[in-house]
Amino acid sequence: MTLLQPGFLSSLPVQNALLIGAGAALLSGAAGVFTVLRGQSFAGHTLADVSSAGGALAYLLGISPLAGFFGLAVLGALGVEAAGERRAAGRDLAAGIVLGAGMGITALLLYLDVTLKGHGGAAVAVMFGALFAAPPGLGRAVALGALAGLAGLGLIYRPLLLATLDGELARADGVNTKLLGGAYLLLLALAVTLCAMAVGAILSTALLIGPAAAALRLARGPVAAMALAGLLGLGCAWGGIWLAYQSYGWTPGHVWPVSFFITALVLAVYAAAALARRG
């Protein structure tokens, strides 16, 4: 058994995976800080789950998975926003209903993927990710999406922070909180889409919330928290990819799921941050 697999960085699928992981981690880390502070983890998870319908649809239509996932995540965001609910309990309810509807459609589309197109592996790929099997151009698309998302987040950073502190106060200060909330939800849709590219729809919440929650326990300011969350997420993503690559040597001929390693590292990072804060 080889302990260290050769050719890690020279492998094209690995390069692609590293790029996807980096884009997903950096944007979701920064956006995730606001998701945690605004108490929108469940809304984020909802968008991810709904985006899986787009992933399944992409297999059916033969279009780019990025477009499929993002399109449906945006539809989910519009659905949550249309409920127009301001109370936390009502927001969770609206998100839950959108989530249920989205997953139902995913079930149908995945069934059609298998029966009509013979994509037997679609379900696992959509839900749990298949990073090493990503289409070659996806890395660059995800990196561009992440840059656009970070620019958008930088643009709305101050009003978003103010509205996250207190919505009424932000309104009194002249912020259009409704428009802002919608813009943020769109950025969240983009972030979870990129995460779904890396670890699959179901697990994308881990990458969105885990590094951000860990960073919030350690950082002194919001910008520092966003940067730290991005870096922690990057460490988890790249670490997970490296471990998965090495796993080829542990069970020869088989690579363990990348998503397993990434989410395990996220959990470890969060636990370490929680302990560091307490200690």
Add this chain to the structure above:
Amino acid sequence: MTHALDVAGLCVSLGGREVLHEVSFALEPGAFCGLIGANGSGKTTLLRSILGFTAPSAGRVALAGVAGYVPQKLQLDPDMPVRAGDFVELGLNGHRFGFPFPSRARRAKVEAMLAAVGAEAFAGQRIGELSGGQQQRVLIAHALIRQPKLLLLDEPLANLDLRASAEIIALLKRVAAQGVTVLLSAHDMNPLLSAMDRIVYLAKGRAASGRTQEVVRTEVLSALYGYHIDVIRVHDRIIVVAGEGGAHGGKHVAAIP
């Protein structure tokens, strides 16, 4: 003289019930006005209408300039990684788009404002970790840094002990003395009687307003409360004694010097 705030015939209904009925009053620049009323009397509703958050069913509100707002309490996650000084800075530029690159001029304005409200000592602390009185100071600084003509505060004394209350009242009196009209709500007029020069008293959806000495009178308060109120002058102070169904069960005592 133009008014800093002019509320005329304001009616507001919430959930099909009229909460405010033909409320009218006007405040001059630099007035220090208490908005007094029991819980549920419509104080928050009136402040929200002045801010334009709640649309009135009748009447109008006219402001002479920017209104600063101090909400009752921030609903904060203690993990919110925002320091008091940075929060005050958001009062200056929080509504702007674009990433905030540090600016020395802006920082100087923030420092001056922190000093003006006596918040320098805890400027570096997370806002969620501050005491009630400290948080009020920071909220007031956040509102004042935009140089409003009118400062609206929703129950700023509600969670404060006597000493912190007195300090916040003294701070707000200084603010009013500099020409900013201050309107603060309170369910208890007691701590404010010596400080406010104007009063808007809300009860059962109606308001009585005027100079404090005019409103705090037996006929006016009795009519508003719906039961007899005695306003007694003892030496140079005024004592308000409210009792249900008469002066027997004295329930509420307040004094004006």
